[in-house]
Amino acid sequence: MEQAQLNERRQWLFIALAGLFVTNAVTAELISNKLIQIPLKGFLFGHQFGPFTTIIGILPWPVVFLLTDLLNEFYGQKAVRRLSWITAGLIAYCFLIVGLSMAIPAYEIKGSKLARPQMRLTIWFLVRHRQSLSGVSSPFLSRKF
Numbered sequence: 001m002e003q004a005q006l007n008e009r010r011q012w013l014f015i016a017l018a019g020l021f022v023t024n025a026v027t028a029e030l031i032s033n034k035l036i037q038i039p040l041k042g043f044l045f046g047h048q049f050g051p052f053t054t055i056i057g058i059l060p061w062p063v064v065f066l067l068t069d070l071l072n073e074f075y076g077q078k079a080v081r082r083l084s085w086i087t088a089g090l091i092a093y094c095f096l097i098v099g100l101s102m103a104i105p106a107y108e109i110k111g112s113k114l115a116r117p118q119m120r121l122t123i124w125f126l127v128r129h130r131q132s133l134s135g136v137s138s139p140f141l142s143r144k145f
Contacts, residue, residue: 014075018083021067024060025087026094032057 034056041050072080 017067017071021064021071021083022087022090024063026091028057028060028064029091030094
């Protein structure tokens with residue numbers, strides 16, 4: 001196979017893996033308002049543990065970490081570092097856009113239920129938005145760059 005063809009395949013693989021990385025990270029942040037309970041119970045040294053309560057946003061994060069390792073192996077630490085910072089910026093941008101869209105009042109059409117105010121979602125988003133700005137950077141800053 002030609003070198004140019006190998007480089008093109010390598011670039012397309014990077015784009016696909018980077019897309020999965022960004023998508024999973026953004027999705028994890030957006031769905032992290034929902035609590036779930038993991039019904040595992042047991043005893044350890046005479047103490048009961050479980051069930052465990054956590055956020056559902058933990059589901060996509062293992063994919064992000066696996067992709068981090070895969071990208072690091074194929075493209076190096078520098079590429080992973082850049083992609084991590086870009087992802088953190090995109091997550092912050094996503095929260096900014098969602099926050100702005102929620103601040104704009106909906107247009108009400110008579111007889112329609114589409115413009116009902118959803119205060120719970122708005123309150124959640126305002127609280128979550130403040131928490132996420134610190135949470136966005138923590139997975140990326142915790143790594144040794």
